[in-house]
Amino acid sequence: LLEQIYVPRDEKFGHLKTSDFLGYSIKAITQGILPAVRTYVDTTPGEFDSFQDIINLYEGGIKLPNVPALEELRKQFPLQLIKDLLPVGGDSLLKLPVPHIIQADQQAWRTDEEFSREVLAGVNPVMITRLTEFPPKSSLDPSKFGDHTSTVTAAHIEKNLEGLTVQQALESNRLYILDHHDRFMPFLIDVNNLPGNFIYATRTLFFLRGDGRLTPLAIELSEPVIQGGLTTAKSKVYTPVPSGSVEGWVWEFAKAYVAVNDSGWHQLVSHWLNTHAVMEPFVISTNRQLSVTHPVHKLLSPHYRDTMTINALARQTLINAGGIFEMTVFPGKFALGMSSVVYKDWKFTEQGLPDDLIKRGMAVEDPSSPYKVRLLVSDYPYAADGLAIWHAIEQYVSEYLAIYYPNDGVVQGDVELQAWWKEVREVGHGDLKVAPWWPRMQAVGELAKACTTIIWIGSALHAAVNFGQYPYAGFLPNRPTVSRRRMPEPGTEQYAELERDPERAFI
Template sequence: MAAATATATAGSTWALEMHIHADYTSERIMTPNIAISFVDESSGDEYELHLSKVTSAPWQLPMVGSEERFGAIVTGEAQAPADLSQPGACLVVFNHNLWSKIDRLYFAKLTAITKSQPQARAVSFLTNSWVAGGVKRIFFTGQPSLPDGTPPGLMEARQKELASLRGEDPNTEDEGPRSGADRIYAYDVYNDLGGAGQGDPNRHDDRPILGIQGPDAKLPYPRRLRTGRKIDTNGYEAHLAPGTTPWVPYDEKFFASKQDSFSVAPLYAIGAAASSVVSQLFGAKPDINQFASFSAVEDLFSRESAVPAAKQDIMNRIDDNPFDLGDEALRKAYKGFPDTVRQAVEEQLGSPSPVPTWFPLKFLFRNEKILRLLQGLLARWPMPQVLDQRKITWQSDEEVGRQAKAGCNPFTIQVADKTFLDDSKLGPEDFAGLLGGMTLQDAISQRTLFYQDYYTVLGEGIAPQVQKLLDKKDKAVGYQYSGRGVFFQCPETKALAIVVIQLCEPDTQHWQLYSPIRSRPEIWQLAKAVYSSLDSAVHQLISHWLKTHATMEPFAIATRRQLSAMHPVFQLMQPHFRYTLDINANARSTLINAGGIVESIFTAGPCCMEFSAKVYGATWKFREQGLPADLMARGVAKQDADELHVNADELLLKDYPYAEDGLLVWDAIVEYFDMYLRMYYSDDVGSDKHVKKDDELRSWYHEIQTKGHQDAKDVNGDCWIELKDISSLVQILATMAWIGSAHHAAVNFGQYAYSAYMPNKAAFISHAIPRETVDTEGRPTGPLAELLNDYEYHFLRTLSGPIRALKTMLLVKTLSNHAQDEEYLGGASTEWALDPMARRAKAQFDVSIAEAEHTMIRRNKDGKSRARCSPSGIPYTLLYPSTQTQAVTMRNMGMTGRGIPTSVSI
């Protein structure tokens, strides 16, 4: 692009308006020094604008903690030369003051309107981006353009911008650690999960690299964003320096209010320090590592019930607000802890910073980590839905089945067929008296028998490794069962109940079969709890992390690298990648890393991520990630249904809230995407607008398959959807949008409701289920006798202890929160698309998604649905697109259990 000459004749007067902020600091934006130039869409010439009559008005942002934050709405006027035909882009430079904390600005909106033309022209530039100080950025207008339709003056700029984002610009340094304003997107394997001794097999914190990058690599995995940190001789990435956060480009980073709500998560789960505190809070016998009874677990959720005196004494020092625990109240509570407890806490987290005694008392307590720990330990927790007014319901066989359809992991239930019976070696005698009078053959042929498979991969690939660690007395792992659960759907009521559980003991082929008929009631209850722990692990590691977070990251990277901001697909899909790279980077450094929170609460411990990698390599297919294809692959919808459209009456598993409500959302997405894409593409094979002639689109999809998800098995072309026409593109994009929005909402925002109460979804198994051993007179002996003599204690002793239970509660509470600045399907406030045609399509989608929500609300009032409305049912709200039926408040801390964010953002 060439700069226009200074002698250009004055032409139109343009009024400019910018909405900008720097929400990472409380410093106010006054009148920023911003240089703007127009780029002529025909010639590519640059025309520098000299702003006059500049004004700046405050613009209130979401609060960060208790601090108010403000942006600015800046307006001004400028003369453009007469030979400017039409601005196709603008160049922006923020000249920041070195003495100011503001070193970058977020441009939420930038518009220009002519004032001196007979008929005013308005140009809106698509921004939604950070501009770092001293860096020239280009923003194109909001008019979408396929590559071949790019105005001639913008073609070079379009290609140059993409090359820069790929790190191919000669002026861009692609070597060394990324930092600050770098805007480079590249791929890397998961070589950043190990501890300080990664690569050293003798170190406890060594973890295998996930992602095949050499002949010896055996763990396929999606790729992540490359950070450029140094790689050692073993292929591991250098550790983050203490106190630093993972790098991601500014445009991927959380806004400050979002960062504030997420950053407390790792502080909440400091188990080593918490162990001594927990000993003061919960009744336990004979040691502090186990709950004594169900009531001891329930005491976590209510101040009204009887609680141990030590906990009650501490709670009495706390103000009445259950979440907004002020520093002063926490300081007083901490002062009441026994000296030994405070010593244990401070050994892990440091002492409160000493200050002169004449300071006001509230300034004496300055250790933020201790404050956060206390907030987590002492806050009154909301009653989880699974326990609320249904104290014993969670133990029922039907409730286990109901959660398989409408809990937080409704993605694994499959129809049972002859192949399943052959693999499981289950026969008619195993189901005698369990099928409501039906024979096993009838149940199979009438498709009323369903199952979950938590043996394949887990039993053969992970349990033996966990057992080896357990044999070495490694306390980081537990007793890793694997197995299957079989469910029967009552033909009359459509209720689903678990009827048979097969559990394989670790590192053996010894199977135990449990059922409500052949097992003692106490053993059956314990078998269900152990089986539910398998479901808990699969939920978090597979259905959640792998199938949403890890799966979406390569899509987000490829979109930045291969699709211009001018591209209609970029503008359509960008909302579905919001915050994903940042949340994943944070997760790799605090949640799924060696010794991280996930390893510390699940039975598999250090083998957790290896489990997810083996499942990815064995089962993941992109074409099965969209809802209709997924339902058909699991056999719970008719096999001859359309991969784009499955009707609720084609579901074989009845009263299935996740599928029923999900299909409403899926259909709305498909209808919207189809309408949108037909504005820009044609199915006429001779047209320049055919999808196969779009070089950027083809490069994007090719890169996803060959770089981002290069380890995915594609046998006989069954992994990927072929890109051949508009309908196939709709399916591809709808699948990605579904994963990032509705699938993630269904898997994530119900976690507190079902997993906060540990006995319902324990993450950890500490001991084996007792064998049913008796003496010569038929009296129970050994562990079985102990279980029968003190059922609640030994039941709970088998599962997570207080420390792991608390850490699990803190984790799922954090993950279940909606942020202040969340953007929801059908209600996004950010202007991701500016084309009037696109806006009309989006408005129609908003109407469709609102109608879908009204239908869901009606369904939740339908007394015929046992999954939603029976005495044991819970209204299924996880796929309500909005939170209008329960707003985000300080009291619920964002745990509304409803609302579909556009992206994987927590």
């Protein structure tokens, strides 16, 4: 596969990166072929019957058929990970590493506490926002979609607000939302017409408890309905129910529908679009317009490492037509169209962590705080750790650039630098070239902020949305990427199945 793509020679993977890539590819491939392998040993081919069925993939593995292709795989890729996955001798077992989410406690992922924690510290910790009005409003065009104001009421949530009214909770910054409603609603009619799909647009409300922990209050599931020429919504609200009953499983289902939304957005936008894709114009322009001895080239190039090759491979196998995204992430063949629409609202100046946190209402400006912003949720690991990293990058970049750019005039007179920024705006991000938010690159401060943001995207932001994928999403019930049925309703066969065998109904 690496030989089938072109990138400049100095952008190619090194030996260690090649080994890592092959290893992770095999891990991903084995996840994809496991359901097919199960057809050799399972009474319900292509389906898991229980959570334990899935856990068995990590604990005991699956006995593989005796086929020459597996022996060839071992010979061609003599990596330790391959040897672990496909051991030689005795029974041939296909086995995956145990994801962190089920290592210590195989049931922890099902708790409301873990559901809330992952919004702040999971694989997609960049979406939660502070709620500023109730009920939540929609920004969808009413001339096309009608009124999509949330159907969550005070009666749904006030019993869990520790004695506060909704208005008091709003005013004390204790209501938060994971809002995927407007993001997905315009696409759901097409998406739900795909075979084997039924996706809701979700809103999830959280409360910041007195002990500083987040807890879910309500989940709203909405499906599109064509009414009077408008794409309106049919919505239903679910509130937490203790596990152990059918109603408790309905709440589990509601959380799973939220995870489907969040998984799709994470892969297509938080990860692919907002780190990989938007960085590529900077990589290309840096190499085209800045000489290798230019101080900004030297500053930025380490943070571009392997980006071009990874993106080229993504176009070949992940985001291509019929590729892994279309096969495994719920927007299916509409995935890239959706991410293209999202890109229209991308703003470079909002990608830095402090600006992002303030925009989402998760922090406020505070000159007395160490990083000039104060978090409203103190137990927010992504933000708390991220601000320390952002500050370190910002400080280093400012001190470094001060050596070469003692005043704004040097920035303005740097021909290579101005050509670089012009190409970034007008060619690399050409669809957004007339956007008024682009820095003019006429001051040292503008250059420092831009370089800090670029380094942040290519390092810490990417790490946050990338390296948790297997630990959290390796166990699919925790981060499902597609849902196939509506929520079971009393009186239906699906509800009867839920009563008989809730785990199978969930899967």
